[in-house]
Amino acid sequence: MRMAELSERSGIPVPTIKYYLREGVLPRGERTGRSQARYGVEHLRRLRLVRALTDVGGLSIAAVREILASVDSPEPTAHELLGRTLEDVTPLTRRFGDADESDAERAAELVGRRAWCVPNEQRALTDLAEVLSAFRRVGHPVDEAMLDGYAAAVERIARVDLDFVGGVTETDEILERAVVGTVLGDALLAVLRRLAQTGESARRSGASADGR
Amino acid sequence: MRMAELSERSGIPVPTIKYYLREGVLPRGERTGRSQARYGVEHLRRLRLVRALTDVGGLSIAAVREILASVDSPEPTAHELLGRTLEDVTPLTRRFGDADESDAERAAELVGRRAWCVPNEQRALTDLAEVLSAFRRVGHPVDEAMLDGYAAAVERIARVDLDFVGGVTETDEILERAVVGTVLGDALLAVLRRLAQTGESARRSGASADGR
DNA sequence: CTAATATGGATACTAGTAGTATCCAAAAGA
DNA sequence: TCTTTTGGATACTACTAGTATCCATATTAG
Numbered sequence: 001m002r003m004a005e006l007s008e009r010s011g012i013p014v015p016t017i018k019y020y021l022r023e024g025v026l027p028r029g030e031r032t033g034r035s036q037a038r039y040g041v042e043h044l045r046r047l048r049l050v051r052a053l054t055d056v057g058g059l060s061i062a063a064v065r066e067i068l069a070s071v072d073s074p075e076p077t078a079h080e081l082l083g084r085t086l087e088d089v090t091p092l093t094r095r096f097g098d099a100d101e102s103d104a105e106r107a108a109e110l111v112g113r114r115a116w117c118v119p120n121e122q123r124a125l126t127d128l129a130e131v132l133s134a135f136r137r138v139g140h141p142v143d144e145a146m147l148d149g150y151a152a153a154v155e156r157i158a159r160v161d162l163d164f165v166g167g168v169t170e171t172d173e174i175l176e177r178a179v180v181g182t183v184l185g186d187a188l189l190a191v192l193r194r195l196a197q198t199g200e201s202a203r204r205s206g207a208s209a210d211g212r
Numbered sequence: 213m214r215m216a217e218l219s220e221r222s223g224i225p226v227p228t229i230k231y232y233l234r235e236g237v238l239p240r241g242e243r244t245g246r247s248q249a250r251y252g253v254e255h256l257r258r259l260r261l262v263r264a265l266t267d268v269g270g271l272s273i274a275a276v277r278e279i280l281a282s283v284d285s286p287e288p289t290a291h292e293l294l295g296r297t298l299e300d301v302t303p304l305t306r307r308f309g310d311a312d313e314s315d316a317e318r319a320a321e322l323v324g325r326r327a328w329c330v331p332n333e334q335r336a337l338t339d340l341a342e343v344l345s346a347f348r349r350v351g352h353p354v355d356e357a358m359l360d361g362y363a364a365a366v367e368r369i370a371r372v373d374l375d376f377v378g379g380v381t382e383t384d385e386i387l388e389r390a391v392v393g394t395v396l397g398d399a400l401l402a403v404l405r406r407l408a409q410t411g412e413s414a415r416r417s418g419a420s421a422d423g424r
Numbered sequence: 425c426t427a428a429t430a431t432g433g434a435t436a437c438t439a440g441t442a443g444t445a446t447c448c449a450a451a452a453g454a
Numbered sequence: 455t456c457t458t459t460t461g462g463a464t465a466c467t468a469c470t471a472g473t474a475t476c477c478a479t480a481t482t483a484g
Contacts (some may be wrong), residue, residue, distance in 0.1 A: 003460065015444050018462075023442090028461095035450040035461050047407030049350050054442095056346040058270065061442070124406040131400045134268040139262050140376075140392045142400070149372035150404055153365045158408035160361035162416060164352075180352045182409075186402050188343045188354070192362055193398070194336040196370035199328030204374060216432065227473050230433075235471090247432050247479040266471095272470070 003029075006039045010047045017047070023051050025064050027072075049176070057183035067183075073176045099129035106132060106147075114151050160184065215241075218251045222259045229259070237262050237276050239284075262387070269395035279395075283387045311341035318344060318359075326363050373397065 007014045020026040026046055029037035046068075053059045053067070064089045099107075107128040111118050118125055135142045219226045232238040238258055241249035258280075265271045265279070311319075319340040323330050330337055347354045377389045 006407075014460095016442085019443055023323040031461095033451060033461095035448095036452085037461065045351065052346045056343060064222055096250045101454085111407060111411075114408075114411065116407050116409060117414050118410055122407075122410065124403050124410070127403045128400075128407065131268060131396065134264045135392065135396055135400070138264045138388075138392055138396075139257065140389055143379075146372050146376055146479085149375075150369060150401060151408070153368040153372075154401065154404040155412070156365040156368075157362060157405055158364075158412040160358050161405075161409055161410050163361075166359055177351075177352055180347065180350055182406075184343065184347055184350075186398075186405070188347070189341075189362060189366065189401060189405070190398050191336055191339045191343055192366040193369055193373075193401070194394075195323060195328050195330060195340065196326075196363070196366040197373055197394075198330055198334065198336070199323075199326065200367070200370040200374050202329050225473080226431095228471085231472060233433085241432090244434095245432095245480060247477095249432065385468085 001039050003037075003039065006043055006047070006169070009044055010051075012047060012051070020047070020050060020061075023061050023065060025061060025068055049180070052180070053183055056187050058187075059183065067179055071172065071179060099126065099133040101138065103132040103136065104129040110147060110151060157189065213251050215249075215251065218255055218259070222263075224259060224263070232259070232262060232273075235273050235277060237273060237280055261392070264392070265395055268399050270399075271395065279391055283384065283391060311338060311345040312348065314340040315344040315348065322363060323424055326367070361366060369401065 001009070003014055003017060007017055017026065021028060026043060029039040029043065050064055050068075053064050059067070071209065091095075104126070106153050107125055110128075111125060132142055161181050164181045165174055167172055168177055213221070215226055215229060219229055222229075224232075229238065233240060238255060241251040241255065243252050262276055262280075265276050266273065271279070303402045316338070317335055322340075323337060344354055373393050377386055380386055380389055
């Protein structure tokens with residue numbers, strides 16, 4: 001198909017598609033002449049992925065480019081690449097402030113306690129310390145019970161996530177699922193969490209007062 | 213204290229503080245003359261909250277303004293206000309595309325199954341439908357098992373969240389905790405999830421291959 | 425008490441992001 | 455053949471989150 005059709009089928013205006021080509025989040029079409037190119041369903045698919053990552057996942061175009069570069073890289077071992085992909089997703093979503101020393105210790109301690117055997121120096125570990133510091137700086141530190149409660153919950157989530165990724169066999173499919181599962185999964189969890197909060201809140205106040 | 217001290221103690225440049233005053237995310241100081249004002253620790257505190265919400269929570273200044281307006285509003289019943297606060301947080305974090313009819317049904321069905329007794333028309337419900345649609349549009353629909361797994365996990369999280377909010381008694385403290393717990397909590401969960409994923413991934417591949 | 429400096433507030437300017445719009449030579453179609 | 459349409463390059467725009475400048479008051483050092 002040519003660009004007009006790609007635009008119509010995806011619902012994305014032609015100038016925006018051209019912008020995505022410029023920014024490298026959409027690969028160039030197959031050239032069929034000096035000033036003509038052809039696009040396939042894979043372009044349509046990629047376009048939908050880009051919009052999902054930006055609109056729902058809240059990622060910037062630059063972040064999407066980095067992640068997709070990792071997805072497209074022709075590395076051999078899928079599992080190794082999967083690890084890198086998952087790691088790549090985090091730093092691009094957000095930048096935190098610096099962490100306190102004690103929070104870094106707490107982070108390491110939790111990971112040890114949970115046997116999450118994180119490699120020597122993973123981004124997520126320092127990110128955890130930074131988020132804990134942010135809680136403390138605003139005067140509402142996270143206590144041990146809360147941290148352990150969250151940890152137990154995310155372990156369950158991680159099992160679901162790995163099942164999701166494992167539900168497919170081709171390497172590039174696995175990687176795409178890892179990205180989608182991680183980025184859209186965060187959005188899904190956030191919205192489910194709001195719903196569960198209202199439910200739990202109603203349940204607790206229901207005994208004494210009205211349920212809102 | 214005067215603005216220079218507020219700036220020094222918070223680490224935020226004076227022009228940025230002035231910007232926050234303009235944007236209404238930081239209340240004006242107490243006026244002590246025609247062109248002079250005094251700030252207190254509550255301003256320092258608010259400043260830290262604003263930075264936590266923008267830097268760690270990824271919210272825009274406009275979103276922070278809306279949320280803080282809700283926190284500052286002097287409503288009577290804390291629990292009612294708590295509900296509104298939690299609801300207010302979602303729409304401002306992100307805007308999704310339109311949802312499919314079938315996904316709206318699935319969302320409603322899940323909420324019913326889980327007895328999350330959500331009011332007639334809550335934002336989070338349509339948001340859920342929209343996220344489910346996003347998954348489907350990129351070709352990786354969420355299956356029932358995954359949805360239920362997530363649901364069970366967030367119920368646990370919601371209990372922890374309500375304990376966190378309940379751990380304090382003053383009305384404005386409760387509201388601030390609800391905001392912090394929701395916004396920073398999303399960031400905390402996201403980073404814990406990455407760690408748990410690596411852990412689970414290592415555990416699963418450990419039986420057959422190396423643990424990365 | 426006066427002169428130098430600092431402050432609060434208003435207005436103007438800037439860098440970065442995510443697009444839009446315009447232009448043009450080379451295809452494609454009537 | 456002659457009119458569209460296309461792909462690509464370049465230029466422009468709207469919005470966000472600050473920065474910088476200005477100036478009439480305050481404050482403070484001498």
